[in-house]
């Protein structure tokens with residue numbers, strides 16, 4: 001399942017970062033998901049909650065930010081936010097808002113990244 005391996009990867013990155021910073025608890029994690037990453041944010045959240053159960057992130061709040069899709073149209077040269085038809089979440093249709101050209105080159109919105117991690121450390 002796509003979301004499961006993605007959630008697993010996100011959690012690993014979070015825990016690695018937390019360990020490096022000697023955290024004893026992860027408070028909050030902000031994750032950016034591109035609309036073209038073909039990921040269901042609700043499922044990611046759900047899986048992160050389950051996967052983090054036995055880790056220092058077990059009480060962490062997972063916040064998801066969706067990133068709009070940006071394209072570069074080879075036909076009219078338009079660059080920016082694209083129109084996206086998400087009727088089928090796993091097969092969204094992207095087209096140029098200026099000339100309706102498709103398919104277009106997607107320059108942003110395909111990735112899933114950890115944007116911010118809030119941790120708590122022992123008082124020194």
Ligand SMILES: [Zn+2]
Pocket residue numbers: 073074075076077078096097098099100101
């Ligand atoms: Zn165009």
